[in-house]
Amino acid sequence: MCDPTVLAIGSTVAGLAGTAANTMGQMSAANRQQDAYNQWVAQQEKNRQAAAAKDEQDRQMADAARAQGLQDVSATNQTTEQQAEQARLTGYLQGNQPASTTTNPNPLVPTSVADAALSGQKQDADSTFQSDLSAKLNKASSDAKQRIAALATVGSYGGSSGGLDVSNALNFAKAGQGIDLANEFRKGNLSVYGIQQAANPLQYQYNPSPLSPLSSTALGFGSQGLGQSLAKAMKVN
Amino acid sequence: MGGKAPKADNSAIVQQQQADAAAAAAKEAARQQRLSQGLASIKQAFEGTPVTKDTTSAYDWSKFNPADVGKYIAAGGTGDQTDPTQYGLPSGYKVGMVTPSTGVSTPSTKAAYGSGAPSASSWGNNQLSYKSPAQLGAARAPGAASVWGVTDPSGKTTIPGSDLEVTTQTPTGETTGGFDQPFYDKYKQGILDYYMPQVSDQYNLARNELTYRLARAGTLDSSAAGTDVADLAKQNTLNEANVRSQADTAAGDLRTQVAGEEQKAVSQLYATEDPEVAANQATSAVRDISLQQPNLSPLSAIFNVADIGGANILKGYQGQNFLNTFKNVASNTSGRNQSVKTGNG
Numbered sequence: 001m002c003d004p005t006v007l008a009i010g011s012t013v014a015g016l017a018g019t020a021a022n023t024m025g026q027m028s029a030a031n032r033q034q035d036a037y038n039q040w041v042a043q044q045e046k047n048r049q050a051a052a053a054k055d056e057q058d059r060q061m062a063d064a065a066r067a068q069g070l071q072d073v074s075a076t077n078q079t080t081e082q083q084a085e086q087a088r089l090t091g092y093l094q095g096n097q098p099a100s101t102t103t104n105p106n107p108l109v110p111t112s113v114a115d116a117a118l119s120g121q122k123q124d125a126d127s128t129f130q131s132d133l134s135a136k137l138n139k140a141s142s143d144a145k146q147r148i149a150a151l152a153t154v155g156s157y158g159g160s161s162g163g164l165d166v167s168n169a170l171n172f173a174k175a176g177q178g179i180d181l182a183n184e185f186r187k188g189n190l191s192v193y194g195i196q197q198a199a200n201p202l203q204y205q206y207n208p209s210p211l212s213p214l215s216s217t218a219l220g221f222g223s224q225g226l227g228q229s230l231a232k233a234m235k236v237n
Numbered sequence: 238m239g240g241k242a243p244k245a246d247n248s249a250i251v252q253q254q255q256a257d258a259a260a261a262a263a264k265e266a267a268r269q270q271r272l273s274q275g276l277a278s279i280k281q282a283f284e285g286t287p288v289t290k291d292t293t294s295a296y297d298w299s300k301f302n303p304a305d306v307g308k309y310i311a312a313g314g315t316g317d318q319t320d321p322t323q324y325g326l327p328s329g330y331k332v333g334m335v336t337p338s339t340g341v342s343t344p345s346t347k348a349a350y351g352s353g354a355p356s357a358s359s360w361g362n363n364q365l366s367y368k369s370p371a372q373l374g375a376a377r378a379p380g381a382a383s384v385w386g387v388t389d390p391s392g393k394t395t396i397p398g399s400d401l402e403v404t405t406q407t408p409t410g411e412t413t414g415g416f417d418q419p420f421y422d423k424y425k426q427g428i429l430d431y432y433m434p435q436v437s438d439q440y441n442l443a444r445n446e447l448t449y450r451l452a453r454a455g456t457l458d459s460s461a462a463g464t465d466v467a468d469l470a471k472q473n474t475l476n477e478a479n480v481r482s483q484a485d486t487a488a489g490d491l492r493t494q495v496a497g498e499e500q501k502a503v504s505q506l507y508a509t510e511d512p513e514v515a516a517n518q519a520t521s522a523v524r525d526i527s528l529q530q531p532n533l534s535p536l537s538a539i540f541n542v543a544d545i546g547g548a549n550i551l552k553g554y555q556g557q558n559f560l561n562t563f564k565n566v567a568s569n570t571s572g573r574n575q576s577v578k579t580g581n582g
Binding site: 089092093094095126129132133136137139140141143144145147148151155159160161162163165166169170173176177180181184185188189191192195196198199200201202203204205 | 244246247248250251254255257258261262265268269272273276421425458460463464466467468470471474475477478479481482485486488489490492493496499500503507
């Protein structure tokens with residue numbers, strides 16, 4: 001038979017070894033878990049910074065489009081555009097510019113044969129009548145030009161092809177396109193960031209051996225045996 | 238009795254999540270690329286292709302900063318450090334590491350090279366023409382490590398600081414295709430060609446009617462006739478201007494409609510995120526607008542001659558009536574030996 005003391009010592013050593021192995025395994029798992037968290041946090045921080053940078057870039061892109069649109073419809077710009085359009089319309093409405101030609105290019109020259117006598121074209125027309133008619137035609141032409149100029153002024157503020165109604169709408173549409181594009185980019189980038197945020201860290205878990213309960217039993221048994229041996233050795237006869 | 242080595246029990250899930258995130262990022266980058274291409278396609282369909290011309294100028298080396306781009310990439314940014322466009326170079330040029338040697342264009346400025354100057358043999362005849370490393374920025378001396386340089390389309394390599402002629406395409410401000418000014422002018426001209434003959438016809442009819450009415454009133458050679466002719470000419474001028482104004486307004490409406498169609502194409506692009514569908518939408522919209530016709534209806538009577546002739550007829554009638562009355566009065570007072578001669582004797 002083996003000495004009980006030896007058995008107790010052996011059991012204690014085995015128990016201590018098993019317990020130590022479990023403890024070390026748990027510590028190793030904890031360390032790896034800590035590393036995994038650190039890496040995850042670092043990656044999340046990198047993702048956050050990259051997302052923030054892209055978002056800022058997109059915001060600046062939208063803001064640039066908005067600022068350009070604002071400048072395009074500023075009072076100074078609108079005044080300049082209105083004046084240019086007024087000048088263009090004044091010439092155009094009088095038939096002096098492209099796409100304003102008519103089939104009757106000089107309306108002040110009568111084309112009717114029947115009324116030739118009224119226009120001074122009659123060879124024997126009275127000179128007083130001719131000069132009177134000429135003066136009245138000039139006056140009529142001058143009055144018409146004044147009214148046309150007024151019409152051009154009104155049109156330049158409104159819906160002429162280059163008027164403020166049209167140009168402002170186009171300017172706002174242009175700015176809106178830039179803002180919409182930037183917002184599309186922001187939306188997509190934020191979506192990607194959300195997916196990146198959803199990624200989990202690695203989860204480390206220590207799985208003790210199925211025999212690990214024996215180590216505590218052995219440690220208990222050994223320590224009990226050692227106690228008994230110690231008690232016997234100190235027994236007083 | 239110790240356990241197994243610690244092992245992550247969700248590694249497969251995490252790997253899948255990371256792969257999904259990477260795929261989403263790549264997909265989003267591709268989507269943004271498609272959006273940019275689609276917008277360019279729509280812009281080209283509606284606004285035309287900008288006309289460019291070749292412009293040759295000395296390259297500004299201050300734009301050449303590959304080291305800064307490297308920092309950008311290291312910070313997590315994306316981009317191709319060898320992309321020439323980010324340095325203001327045309328796409329035909331190449332950016333990369335080059336080893337300065339024979340055949341490599343050298344800086345033209347004579348400057349002290351400093352303590353890092355290589356041996357004369359490695360420089361050949363160009364040793365005095367190089368700038369110092371500080372002046373060269375990211376570039377280094379020949380004979381040392383490779384440096385960032387530029388290779389033009391002909392294959393000639395140049396390092397920073399040396400003379401580099403760059404040919405770029407600069408827009409002239411004109412465009413080809415799309416809805417340009419001639420498109421709108423043609424639209425306006427179509428409206429004018431429809432309405433102006435009507436104005437002319439009505440003007441001629443009014444002139445004839447005026448002539449006849451003045452003749453009936455016996456005032457054909459009168460000052461009043463000149464006034465009426467001038468008034469009619471004024472009406473004609475104003476009527477023509479009014480037609481031109483309406484044509485111009487119609488062109489403005491068409492311009493607004495074109496912008497609306499462009500916006501629809503952009504909205505469809507965002508909805509589909511597919512440039513090809515957007516291009517088809519743009520093409521369809523272009524076709525629809527090209528088929529757009531103005532709502533042309535005949536002009537109503539725009540010249541007013543009834544007042545003119547009517548007034549003169551009335552004046553003639555009143556004048557004759559007054560004359561008849563005056564004749565009667567004169568005949569009744571013949572005992573005073575007064576006589577009045579009338580036009581009829």
